[in-house]
Amino acid sequence: MVTLPSTLFHSLAAIVGEPHVLTGDATAGFAVDWTGRFQGHTPAVVRPRDTAEVAAVLALCTDAGVPVVPQGGNTGLVGGGVPLHGEVVLSLTRLNQMGPVDHEASQVTAGAGVTLQQVADADPGLDLGILIASRGSATVGGAVATNAGGLRVLRFGPMRAQLRGIEAVLADGTVVSHLAGLVKDNTGYDYPSLLAGSEGTLAVITQARLRLVPRLRDMVTALVGLSGLEELHALAHRAVREVPGLVSAEFFTRTGLDILVAHAGLAPPLPGRAPAYLLLEASGPGALDNLADVIGDREAAVGESAADRGRLWSYRERHPEAAGFLGVPIKLDVSVPAAQWVRLASEVPAVVAEVDPEAAVITFGHVADGNVHVNIVPAQTADGRHENAVFSFVASLGGSISAEHGIGALKARWLPLARTDAERALFARIRSALDPSATLNPNVLSRLSGRWVGWHLQQVPANVRHQLQLPAQCGDVSGKRLNGRDLAVLDLRQPRLGEAQPLPLLSQLITPLLGHDRATPASCFLSRSRRHVVSSARRTTTMTGRSGRMRPPPPWPRWPRRSGRRSCTPTISATTGGTTSWWRRSSRPSRGWPTRAAPAGGGRRRRRTAAGSGPSTSTRPAGTTRSTPVR
Ligand SMILES: Cc1cc2nc3c(=O)[nH]c(=O)nc-3n(C[C@H](O)[C@H](O)[C@H](O)COP(=O)(O)OP(=O)(O)OC[C@H]3O[C@@H](n4cnc5c(N)ncnc54)[C@H](O)[C@@H]3O)c2cc1C
Numbered sequence: 001m002v003t004l005p006s007t008l009f010h011s012l013a014a015i016v017g018e019p020h021v022l023t024g025d026a027t028a029g030f031a032v033d034w035t036g037r038f039q040g041h042t043p044a045v046v047r048p049r050d051t052a053e054v055a056a057v058l059a060l061c062t063d064a065g066v067p068v069v070p071q072g073g074n075t076g077l078v079g080g081g082v083p084l085h086g087e088v089v090l091s092l093t094r095l096n097q098m099g100p101v102d103h104e105a106s107q108v109t110a111g112a113g114v115t116l117q118q119v120a121d122a123d124p125g126l127d128l129g130i131l132i133a134s135r136g137s138a139t140v141g142g143a144v145a146t147n148a149g150g151l152r153v154l155r156f157g158p159m160r161a162q163l164r165g166i167e168a169v170l171a172d173g174t175v176v177s178h179l180a181g182l183v184k185d186n187t188g189y190d191y192p193s194l195l196a197g198s199e200g201t202l203a204v205i206t207q208a209r210l211r212l213v214p215r216l217r218d219m220v221t222a223l224v225g226l227s228g229l230e231e232l233h234a235l236a237h238r239a240v241r242e243v244p245g246l247v248s249a250e251f252f253t254r255t256g257l258d259i260l261v262a263h264a265g266l267a268p269p270l271p272g273r274a275p276a277y278l279l280l281e282a283s284g285p286g287a288l289d290n291l292a293d294v295i296g297d298r299e300a301a302v303g304e305s306a307a308d309r310g311r312l313w314s315y316r317e318r319h320p321e322a323a324g325f326l327g328v329p330i331k332l333d334v335s336v337p338a339a340q341w342v343r344l345a346s347e348v349p350a351v352v353a354e355v356d357p358e359a360a361v362i363t364f365g366h367v368a369d370g371n372v373h374v375n376i377v378p379a380q381t382a383d384g385r386h387e388n389a390v391f392s393f394v395a396s397l398g399g400s401i402s403a404e405h406g407i408g409a410l411k412a413r414w415l416p417l418a419r420t421d422a423e424r425a426l427f428a429r430i431r432s433a434l435d436p437s438a439t440l441n442p443n444v445l446s447r448l449s450g451r452w453v454g455w456h457l458q459q460v461p462a463n464v465r466h467q468l469q470l471p472a473q474c475g476d477v478s479g480k481r482l483n484g485r486d487l488a489v490l491d492l493r494q495p496r497l498g499e500a501q502p503l504p505l506l507s508q509l510i511t512p513l514l515g516h517d518r519a520t521p522a523s524c525f526l527s528r529s530r531r532h533v534v535s536s537a538r539r540t541t542t543m544t545g546r547s548g549r550m551r552p553p554p555p556w557p558r559w560p561r562r563s564g565r566r567s568c569t570p571t572i573s574a575t576t577g578g579t580t581s582w583w584r585r586s587s588r589p590s591r592g593w594p595t596r597a598a599p600a601g602g603g604r605r606r607r608r609t610a611a612g613s614g615p616s617t618s619t620r621p622a623g624t625t626r627s628t629p630v631r
Contacts, residue, residue, distance in 0.1 A: 038079035059173030072142030078408025112141025126212035129156030147197035149404035160196035165209030225274030245284035336399030
């Protein structure tokens with residue numbers, strides 16, 4: 001377990017107050033995600049209360065070379081908000097201030113830690129366009145960072161479409177703020193939009209200016225049983241075209257419903273058992289008639305009161321929990337062009353069965369958006385085979401491996417299936433520009449040419465070169481081309497903070513490279529900050545410093561010639577974020593990281609639903625059950 005250097009602990013405590021720097025057992029709930037699949041560890045959870053504190057914490061962590069994972073409600077489903085590699089957790093939940101609702105503009109400014117439910121409840125006549133089942137815990141910052149979608153994207157778009165402005169803090173502590181809420185504002189790059197979906201890799205969101213939509217009235221919800229996914233898709237398509245007030249078109253299948261009936265105490269929604277179910281919701285005068293026209297004489301349950309609609313919605317909204325009743329699920333969230341939706345939804349269980357015949361596969365999602373949530377409870381080892389099968393299938397259909405949850409840690413490996421080399425290189429350049437020190441979420445969305453050491457290949461002796469060009473045999477080592485030069489690359493993103501896994505490898509590579517045998521693991525180290533990258537018996541190359549100023553490389557001494565071996569004068573360049581940097585002033589390398597006892601009363605319990613198995617969902621009023629046949 002990594003611990004914080006006591007000086008850093010005291011500096012953080014001086015900024016946020018000692019009770020808000022959690023260590024030890026108090027950090028447990030912040031280190032595991034909602035599904036229980038992503039379990040990490042952290043030396044500390046830091047809980048600032050405002051933008052100034054966020055800025056000071058980030059500046060300090062960047063200076064100390066400590067990576068940071070921003071965290072909101074911790075309801076994310078791709079492992080992006082948990083410290084899988086020993087990062088410090090920056091919890092934003094104390095940024096929970098919300099300004100008054102601006103009725104002129106139908107907007108509100110909310111702190112990053114305000115929950116989506118609190119925004120939705122801010123005004124009786126207005127609502128937030130985003131509705132997700134985790135809204136009782138999911139925060140504004142997290143929803144912007146993941147560009148959350150949900151149940152009303154069809155009508156109001158994803159979280160990015162609700163953004164009218166943002167305040168955020170860059171890794172070096174710089175605050176950028178654009179919260180005027182102007183609808184028309186072409187004064188340069190739209191960075192609020194860039195931060196939407198950035199998954200905590202570009203900046204920490206501290207406030208967002210959000211548009212509010214008129215609260216929907218005369219709502220009608222219908223749950224229709226259908227013979228299969230083809231009929232379901234055709235009906236949803238028809239509803240999109242013919243029901244002007246349509247708000248949602250959601251689906252699930254008998255598989256998930258049976259689990260909820262067996263384990264969550266839900267009664268079957270219709271007298272007959274259907275293979276597939278479509279939930280349609282519409283608002284406004286005429287909504288009931290419009291829905292009835294489209295649904296025709298199919299078996300359906302309809303709710304008009306809040307209680308009845310809530311009961312019908314619970315079948316769909318509790319589906320994210322269904323797989324959890326069977327085991328620890330792999331939660332995939334994919335989308336395809338409309339024309340491929342039926343193939344995706346109907347064939348994906350068979351695709352999974354090819355790699356794990358006993359796995360349980362539960363599908364549900366947002367049919368009108370081309371989005372299917374594929375929840376898999378594996379019977380065989382969850383070693384990536386399930387993701388591989390589903391993502392490859394989705395890619396073959398021209399789809400996306402992440403419709404709304406993001407890439408996070410879960411999908412980083414498969415990003416090349418969805419994004420070209422040129423696109424990913426652009427991502428890396430954007431990331432380097434905003435966070436050159438790789439402080440923010442370094443293991444999310446993968447930094448590509450992020451943190452690694454490069455040797456000019458032509459400088460490398462043939463035997464080492466041979467090793468470097470065989471990634472399969474050398475773990476994280478591979479050849480890369482940067483700024484027109486071939487480099488051999490040792491990727492330093494993989495090792496955990498404070499651990500020394502790559503040392504033998506680094507040593508093994510450096511020793512012959514330098515033409516002498518003094519680069520032993522003891523003399524060739526990777527510092528805890530992971531920005532001091534290469535050391536040999538004679539010299540350390542380091543890169544750090546917030547200024548980012550380049551310094552010319554000092555002359556490299558010739559290494560003593562050993563008989564029988566070729567001497568070389570290596571040009572070792574340390575590179576980060578795709579920008580070749582030479583030696584920069586180093587912050588003092590950290591020494592031991594002493595353990596510190598957790599401050600009393602600092603812990604946090606994970607929020608749970610009433611059912612005790614997930615984040616609190618904002619429950620619609622419970623009421624009597626009434627199913628009305630559609631006319
Ligand atoms: C039951 C359930 C249902 C769900 N339904 C949906 C759904 O329908 N649609 C959907 O899109 N998602 C859904 N989700 C996923 C999840 O709720 C959303 O991704 C949500 O937006 C995450 O918000 P959060 O505050 O919990 O963020 P977290 O989980 O804490 O973090 C998510 C990501 O955002 C980053 N982050 C968090 N806060 C900040 C910040 N202030 N600044 C910068 N980066 C930050 C984190 O580093 C991480 O990468 C569901 C989850 C559950 C458990």
